[in-house]
Amino acid sequence: MSPTLVIVLIVVVLLVIAGVVYAVRASRRKQLQTKFGPEYDRVVGDADSRAAGERELQERQKRVAQFELRALPAEAKARYSVAWEEVQIQFVDAPAEAVSTADELVTRLIEERGYPTGGYDDQLANLSVQHATTLEHYRDAHAISERSKNGDAETEDLRQALVHYRALFADLLGENPVRSEGAVAPDSEPKVPSQKINDHDPDVAGSRPDATSR
Structure with a gap:
C-alpha cells in the first residue's frame, strides 16, 4: 500500500x-433542548x-433518576385540592399570608x-428535569414571595404569585387543583378578585396540555 493511499485512508x-462525534453531540443536544425547553x-x-451547560443538565438527569419519585393516589390529590381552595379563600382577607401558605403547600x-x-x-x-415547563412560574412566585416578606409586594403582585x-402546583399534582365550570384564555388579563381567586384567573391548564379541570 502506497504512502499516499495510507494518508487518504487515515x-x-x-x-x-x-x-x-458530531451526530452524537447533535442528537444529545436536541434531546436536552426538547427535555428542558x-x-x-x-x-x-x-x-x-x-458543553459545560449541557453537562450540568445531564448531571441533573442522573441525579433525579436516583430519586424515588412517586405519583399521588387519588386521596392525596383530593386533599391537596381542598388545601389549595382554602389558600384561595384565605387570599381574600390575608393576601400575604395566603402566598406564604401557598409556598409551604407547594x-x-x-x-x-x-x-x-x-x-x-x-x-x-431537580424540578427542571420533569417540570421544566412550569419552572419559570415557580421562579416568579418565589421572587414575589421574597418581596412580600419585606413588605414590598402589592395585592396585585400577590395575586400573580398565587397564579x-x-x-407548578397543578403540574406536580397532575390536574387543575381548582374545580371550575369554564376557563378564560391564558392570555387574558385577570382582575383582582372581590371574593376569591377563581376561574376568572387565567387557567394554568392553558400552560400544560395534559392538565384538566376537575
Missing part, C-alpha cells in the same frame, strides 16, 4: 469519526460554555412527590 477514518437556554447561557407537595426539599436552587435544578404557584 483522513477518511478521521472524517468518519468526526461525523459520528427554555431551561436549556438559561443553563447554557449561564455556563462558561455550551414545598410539601414537592416533598411528597419524592423530591428533596433543601435549598431553593436545588429544588429548581404562578398554582401553575
Whole structure:
C-alpha cells in the first residue's frame, strides 16, 4: 500500500469519526433542548460554555433518576385540592399570608412527590428535569414571595404569585387543583378578585396540555 493511499485512508477514518462525534453531540443536544425547553437556554447561557451547560443538565438527569419519585393516589390529590381552595379563600382577607401558605403547600407537595426539599436552587435544578415547563412560574412566585416578606409586594403582585404557584402546583399534582365550570384564555388579563381567586384567573391548564379541570 502506497504512502499516499495510507494518508487518504487515515483522513477518511478521521472524517468518519468526526461525523459520528458530531451526530452524537447533535442528537444529545436536541434531546436536552426538547427535555428542558427554555431551561436549556438559561443553563447554557449561564455556563462558561455550551458543553459545560449541557453537562450540568445531564448531571441533573442522573441525579433525579436516583430519586424515588412517586405519583399521588387519588386521596392525596383530593386533599391537596381542598388545601389549595382554602389558600384561595384565605387570599381574600390575608393576601400575604395566603402566598406564604401557598409556598409551604407547594414545598410539601414537592416533598411528597419524592423530591428533596433543601435549598431553593436545588429544588429548581431537580424540578427542571420533569417540570421544566412550569419552572419559570415557580421562579416568579418565589421572587414575589421574597418581596412580600419585606413588605414590598402589592395585592396585585400577590395575586400573580398565587397564579404562578398554582401553575407548578397543578403540574406536580397532575390536574387543575381548582374545580371550575369554564376557563378564560391564558392570555387574558385577570382582575383582582372581590371574593376569591377563581376561574376568572387565567387557567394554568392553558400552560400544560395534559392538565384538566376537575
